[in-house]
Amino acid sequence: MAAKYDEAVIALYRAPLETFVAERKRLVSELKAGGDKAGATRLAGLARPPISVWAVNQLWWEAREAFDELFAAAARLRRGDLGATHAHRDAMTKLRTRAETVLTAAGHATTEATLRRIMTDLSAVAAAGTFDPDPPGALTGDREPVGFDVIGMAAPEATSRADDDKRTNPKETERANAQIGKEAGALRRERKRVEEERRRAEEAKRRKSEEERARKRAERTRLEATVHRAKGELDRRMRDAERLRGELAEVEKTIAQARAGIADLESRLSGLD
Numbered sequence: 001m002a003a004k005y006d007e008a009v010i011a012l013y014r015a016p017l018e019t020f021v022a023e024r025k026r027l028v029s030e031l032k033a034g035g036d037k038a039g040a041t042r043l044a045g046l047a048r049p050p051i052s053v054w055a056v057n058q059l060w061w062e063a064r065e066a067f068d069e070l071f072a073a074a075a076r077l078r079r080g081d082l083g084a085t086h087a088h089r090d091a092m093t094k095l096r097t098r099a100e101t102v103l104t105a106a107g108h109a110t111t112e113a114t115l116r117r118i119m120t121d122l123s124a125v126a127a128a129g130t131f132d133p134d135p136p137g138a139l140t141g142d143r144e145p146v147g148f149d150v151i152g153m154a155a156p157e158a159t160s161r162a163d164d165d166k167r168t169n170p171k172e173t174e175r176a177n178a179q180i181g182k183e184a185g186a187l188r189r190e191r192k193r194v195e196e197e198r199r200r201a202e203e204a205k206r207r208k209s210e211e212e213r214a215r216k217r218a219e220r221t222r223l224e225a226t227v228h229r230a231k232g233e234l235d236r237r238m239r240d241a242e243r244l245r246g247e248l249a250e251v252e253k254t255i256a257q258a259r260a261g262i263a264d265l266e267s268r269l270s271g272l273d
Contacts (some may be wrong), residue, residue, distance in 0.1 A: 001002065005039035006135060006260055012046065013057045013138040014105060020048045046140060051108055052117035053139050056125070058102045060137035066094040074126035088126070095122055113197070119144060 076084035124143035
């Protein structure tokens with residue numbers, strides 16, 4: 001059953017983003033039908049990913065070669081091989097280009113904000129060297145940016161290693177360290193920008209929610225007033241109808257009496273013939 005659950009997770013995160021909810025429902029039903037109720041419950045709890053995460057998952061399946069190059073370069077950087085900086089950058093460039101293609105093919109907008117978020121997720125996954133705790137190609141949420149300066153590749157240590165084994169020279173090391181520092185700074189700025197965008201989005205969502213509640217309260221008040229007026233008008237018309245029914249009864253009684261009087265007179269008149 002575990003294998004079937006894992007296969008269902010992969011199928012879910014490979015599906016088109018717009019069909020995520022329907023696909024999840026279908027896969028949950030399949031797991032239940034197969035007797036994996038626990039797996040069905042777990043799968044039902046998986047949330048629809050943001051567009052950036054969906055794109056990263058598609059890249060894992062559709063651009064594996066570039067993804068493997070990125071992971072290989074990241075692994076070299078973690079070992080202190082500064083010569084992998086260019087390979088890392090090249091792999092990221094390839095994946096950005098493929099990300100634009102993936103988004104466009106699926107009918108999604110290729111905004112700069114989305115592409116930056118995708119690049120941040122790719123950097124984070126590559127720096128960690130794994131998708132954990134998610135399965136490969138089934139990332140469930142955006143990852144926080146991680147710079148290579150904080151994952152075990154300190155520049156002084158790398159420089160010492162380069163001096164010992166003669167794999168690079170001081171100028172190259174200095175340039176590489178400067179580049180790494182620049183990329184780490186860019187990642188930190190990107191994280192700050194993302195946090196600010198998220199804060200603004202949450203604030204906008206809060207304001208929109210408050211405005212919607214205020215609109216509903218105003219609409220409720222207006223409808224309650226309309227209902228109150230309508231009920232008052234109905235009561236008035238019902239009273240009028242009751243009054244008119246009483247008047248009609250009196251008129252009908254008078255008519256009946258008049259007809260009886262006429263009939264009596266006609267009878268007397270005929271008796272005089």
